[in-house]
Structures are given as structure tokens and as C-alpha cells.
Amino acid sequence: MNLIIDAGNTNVKLAIFKKSEIIHLETVVVDLFVEAVKKIFKEFPKIEFSIVSSVGSLSKEQMKVVAVFCDLHELSNTSKVPFKNSYASPQTLGVDRLALTTAAYYFNPHQNNLIIDAGSCVTYDMLNDFDEYLGGAISPGVQMRYKAMHEQTAKLPLLEKKELLDYIGNTTENCLHSGVVNGITLEIDGVIDLYKARFENLTVILTGGDTLFLSKRLKNTIFADSKFLLKGLNYLLEYNKH
Numbered sequence: 001m002n003l004i005i006d007a008g009n010t011n012v013k014l015a016i017f018k019k020s021e022i023i024h025l026e027t028v029v030v031d032l033f034v035e036a037v038k039k040i041f042k043e044f045p046k047i048e049f050s051i052v053s054s055v056g057s058l059s060k061e062q063m064k065v066v067a068v069f070c071d072l073h074e075l076s077n078t079s080k081v082p083f084k085n086s087y088a089s090p091q092t093l094g095v096d097r098l099a100l101t102t103a104a105y106y107f108n109p110h111q112n113n114l115i116i117d118a119g120s121c122v123t124y125d126m127l128n129d130f131d132e133y134l135g136g137a138i139s140p141g142v143q144m145r146y147k148a149m150h151e152q153t154a155k156l157p158l159l160e161k162k163e164l165l166d167y168i169g170n171t172t173e174n175c176l177h178s179g180v181v182n183g184i185t186l187e188i189d190g191v192i193d194l195y196k197a198r199f200e201n202l203t204v205i206l207t208g209g210d211t212l213f214l215s216k217r218l219k220n221t222i223f224a225d226s227k228f229l230l231k232g233l234n235y236l237l238e239y240n241k242h
Helices: 030-043 060-069 095-107 142-151 172-198 211-215 228-239
Strands: 002-007 011-018 021-029 049-054 071-074 113-118 121-127 132-140 203-207
Touching (some): 002 030, 011 228, 021 030, 030 060, 049 228, 095 121, 095 228, 121 172, 172 211, 203 211
Parallel strands (some): 049 071, 113 203
Antiparallel strands (some): 002 011, 113 121
């Protein structure tokens, strides 16, 4: 069994894989990480290996707790990957993007893949049919757009995302919703169109926290999988065992 740890800024996802199947998944706040890890190893004592992908929210002391129970691999830019990395500054490439590209490599091998992760930011990552990672783009995510308009203006309210009744907003709140939701949807569709014009038989994979909210709005055909990052981390753990 493998324990996969995906640590964001405030929450940590903990997934247990038995081969390629997720048999347990939970999300905890960073402050409760150690308590959650101890509970997991008590319930699943057969876990032998673990991988941690962290944006910096987990301390070294917290990660050492995992190492007490099993072999731990801390994902970094020096970790082995199954594809050719042609990024010009690999030392600055986010480890989450490495994991997403790895998931695409195994999900749809030797094909053109565009992976879109709609989370705090929207990231675009391109893996071509020569198994070469080319790079992509980063833009603000849904909630970041709402937050930016609220914090960088005097009077605009902070809103939560919601379904649109019409793209023409008839109140300030509806205008904000239209700007964010339509803006990000049109952006993603536009980016997909750009990549399709350049890469034949492109497979588009959408993942991240806003997958369900955005997938039904896109005009392009996509493969949606909210657990794609976790699967990529599990693949990387297996790949780095050797």
C-alpha cells in the first residue's frame, strides 16, 4: 500500500492506494495533519511507502512523522520522471505539475495531452506525442478572481461562485459572477483551441477543485478526473522506488 500526501496552502489530501486503486481518501487542515497520519497508520498498518507533494505548508517536523511509519519520498525537481522535461527552468517547475504530467503519461501514453488543473490557479501543461513536457501557462483560478476584484477595489463585494442565469448581469453581483465564470470558461476554451490548432489528436484532461463546476460549461470535449493529481503522485512514487 502507498500513502499519497498532497499538501496545499490550508488543506492536505491523504489518499491510500492499493496498487492503482484508491481505497481511502480524506482531507484535513494542515494543523491536524500529524493526528490524521497517526490514525491512518493505525487503521492501515500495511502501508509501506509514501510520497509528499507540498507547496510549503508542511514543516519538516510534520513530514518526519510519516517517515517514522514508512519509507517517505519528498517530491522535488530532482525526483525521477518518466518523460523528457524540456522546461527551460526545471528548478522552478511546481511539483504538482510534474505529477499531473506523469498521470497523463500513463493515462494516454505517446499522445498529445493538455492537462488543465483548475484550482487556486489554473495551470496548463503540455505533454506531446514524443513524451516531451513542453510547459504551458498559469492564470488566476475562480476564487482568486473573485478575491482580486474585492481586495483591489473599494466597493466590490467578495462572492462565492454560483451558476449563471444569464451572461448579461443585471446587478453588480451578477456582473461579477458573469465576469468570473464566463471569463474563465472562455479563457479555457480559447486556450484549448490554440493547442488543438498546433497539436493533432489532442486529448484534454481537466482536473482540480473546480472540475465539476467548469466541465459542464466548456464547449470542447474533455476528460474530467478530479483525482488526476493523486494518481500522478502514486505513479511517481512507484517510479522512484527503483
